[in-house]
């Protein structure tokens with residue numbers, strides 16, 4: 469597993485953007501499309517800056533959510549809502565709303581999860597699990613990734629590709645999330661982490677190798693990249 473430590477948050481964005489550009493180019497050459505999964509949190513602002521600097525055919529991108537909060541799109545907690553504000557139809561990034569595969573709202577978490585799994589089945593090549601070209605993941609200060617939280621039963625979900633969660637310790641409580649079998653089937657999984665408040669958790673994952681949700685991201689035949697800045701990587705050596 470590669471951990472790349474760069475100088476600061478801007479350099480995290482630069483390194484992440486290069487990885488996205490290279491993966492998109494390779495995927496479009498191979499398959500004519502680029503299937504990418506995105507997370508919420510600090511990643512959105514990294515992408516809002518970083519995607520303006522890459523060279524790619526955005527019309528070939530299909531964008532999925534690694535996890536989503538079950539709130540109306542207009543709610544400030546909606547991850548799609550934040551992407552919509554920051555990335556769709558902006559002057560610098562020509563992504564269109566219909567390139568985002570969104571999560572059905574106004575239904576139970578179980579129904580939303582099932583419906584999203586069906587959408588994934590429709591678009592993503594199966595081998596036999598859906599194989600995303602790239603998943604962009606966040607790591608919370610408690611070591612969670614997607615909406616997979618420490619000690620939660622969903623960490624051991626093996627049957628569902630997309631699971632409902634109604635007791636998320638990070639609000640809002642109702643969400644859906646990709647599960648580990650699908651995450652680890654991806655061609656590339658990447659974490660981009662910045663800030664000293666993440667340093668302790670980066671150490672627990674990479675030095676102590678504690679069994680935390682983010683530690684369990686181990687692509688079975690894909691590539692794993694951690695891009696961290698010096699603040700987040702301060703306790704690595």
Ligand SMILES: O=C(O)[C@H](O)[C@@H](O)[C@H](O)[C@H](O)COP(=O)(O)O
Nearest residue numbers: 507508509510606607608613614
């Ligand atoms: O819905 C969410 O809460 C996010 O999608 C979540 O999975 C995020 O990636 C992590 O919480 C890290 O967030 P930060 O990068 O803001 O710490």
